[in-house]
Amino acid sequence: MIVTNTETVVGYQITQVKGLVQGNTVRAKHAGRDIAASFKNLVGGELKGYTELLTESRRQAVERMLAQAQQLGANGVVNVRFTTSAVTSGAAELYAYGTAVVLQQATPETY
Amino acid sequence: MEYIEHIVDFGILVVLLALGLLAGGYAERKHLRSLARREAANGDFFISQLKSFPGAVPGMTAPSIIVGEVVIASDYLKTFLSGLRKIFGGELRSYNSLLGRARREALQRLVERARAEGYNALCNVRLESVDIAGNTKARRMPMAAIVASATAYHRGTVAV
Numbered sequence: 332m333i334v335t336n337t338e339t340v341v342g343y344q345i346t347q348v349k350g351l352v353q354g355n356t357v358r359a360k361h362a363g364r365d366i367a368a369s370f371k372n373l374v375g376g377e378l379k380g381y382t383e384l385l386t387e388s389r390r391q392a393v394e395r396m397l398a399q400a401q402q403l404g405a406n407g408v409v410n411v412r413f414t415t416s417a418v419t420s421g422a423a424e425l426y427a428y429g430t431a432v433v434l435q436q437a438t439p440e441t442y
Numbered sequence: 443m444e445y446i447e448h449i450v451d452f453g454i455l456v457v458l459l460a461l462g463l464l465a466g467g468y469a470e471r472k473h474l475r476s477l478a479r480r481e482a483a484n485g486d487f488f489i490s491q492l493k494s495f496p497g498a499v500p501g502m503t504a505p506s507i508i509v510g511e512v513v514i515a516s517d518y519l520k521t522f523l524s525g526l527r528k529i530f531g532g533e534l535r536s537y538n539s540l541l542g543r544a545r546r547e548a549l550q551r552l553v554e555r556a557r558a559e560g561y562n563a564l565c566n567v568r569l570e571s572v573d574i575a576g577n578t579k580a581r582r583m584p585m586a587a588i589v590a591s592a593t594a595y596h597r598g599t600v601a602v
Contacts, residue, residue, distance in 0.1 A: 334507045335593040337566045341495035341505060368515065372583045373458060375466035375517030376473075377547075381574050385511035385589060393509075411507055413589055417573035425589075 332397055333407035333434055340409060340434060347433035349403040354395025358388045359422040368421075381423075388425035389413065396427045405431035458518045466517025470543070473514075477546050484553045488563040488597050495565055495595050502596035506559065509591045510551030513574060514544045516584035524584070537584065544586035545569055556594035563597035 333340055364380035371378055392413075400408050411429035418424050490496055495505065516524075520536035527534050548569060556564055572587040 333504045335505050335566075336507050336568065336591050337493050337495070337505070337593045339494070341498040341595055342500055342502075343504065368585075369583055372515045372521070372585070373461055373465075373518040374469065375462070375515055375520070376469040378513040378515045378585060381513035381585070381587065382511055384574070385513065385572065385587065389509055389511065389589065411591070412568075413509070413570060413591055415570065415572040415589065420575055420583075423572055423574050423587075 332400065332405075334393070334397070334411060334429070335407075335409050336411045336429075338410050340407065342437055343407070343434040344437045345409070345432045346435045347405075349400070349405045349431035349433065351428060352396050352399040352403065352405075352408060352431045353426065353428040354392040354397075354399065355424060355426040356388050356391040356395070357418055357422055357424040358384060358391070360384050365421045384423055385425070388423050389427070392425045392427040396429060400429075400431040403431050405433055407432050407434040459522060462517040462519030462522065466519055469517070470539070473543055473547070477543065477550065480550045480554075481546070484550065484557075487553050487557065489549070489553070489567060489592075490563075490565045491567050493566050495563075495593075495597075497563070497597040499596050499598040503560070505593050505595040506561070507591060508552050508556045508559070508561075508564065508594045509589065510548045510555060511587075511589050512544050512547045512551060513572075513585055513587040514540060514547070516540055516586075521584050537586075540584075541571075541586045541588075544588045545590075548588040548590035552590050552592050556592070559594065561594035561596060564592040564594050567592040 408429040524534045
């Protein structure tokens with residue numbers, strides 16, 4: 332599966348557009364990490380727990396998006412975008428969406 | 443006996459401010475040093491915000507999306523000072539630098555991840571901020587959260 336956030340993929344031709352695919356997730360860390368974060372807010376520095384939260388959310392959202400693309404018989408997703416929304420404190424909604432396409436390797440002449 | 447309570451309250455405030463000044467300042471300086479070092483080391487890595495693939499070379503592995511996340515906390519001193527600033531209005535400089543650091547860090551993570559996968563260029567870089575602290579007023583944890591995404595590809599050494 333070729334996934335990009337550009338509309339085209341260099342070296343490939345889009346032969347079929349399968350349509351919009353999407354995946355979302357709302358995740359939170361356990362209360363202990365929230366308490367640790369509030370202490371970290373006194374001394375500054377990276378909130379590793381929340382960075383992890385974003386990484387996990389992003390992976391899950393992308394996974395769900397790719398599962399949809401697979402079901403449509405696509406071999407790539409182009410123009411992928413991420414948006415987030417604030418649902419409640421200590422949680423993050425991550426929404427990934429893109430266009431499922433069928434890509435074919437381009438010949439050197441059409442490159 | 444009531445004045446003792448006030449002294450204790452004031453003492454706690456002073457301790458927290460000192461903690462913010464020392465620990466927060468140390469964390470910030472350390473981060474800025476790390477950023478300067480990594481930005482210098484990754485200076486040869488080509489980054490653009492174009493949707494095309496400038497200078498792409500054929501016959502290499504397919505382009506791939508790369509995502510980088512980072513969340514950085516404010517410290518007590520910054521939060522306190524910005525609280526004062528909000529009374530008078532104007533630029534909240536301490537938060538400015540916080541967001542700037544988060545964006546620079548997210549970009550460096552993109553570059554490092556792209557490099558690890560064998561790519562030498564990034565295009566269509568997008569930086570987006572996230573609200574983890576939430577829109578509830580009860581919790582006040584100022585932090586900068588950034589999700590950066592880009593497409594990594596192979597670029598020829600000859601400038602195009």
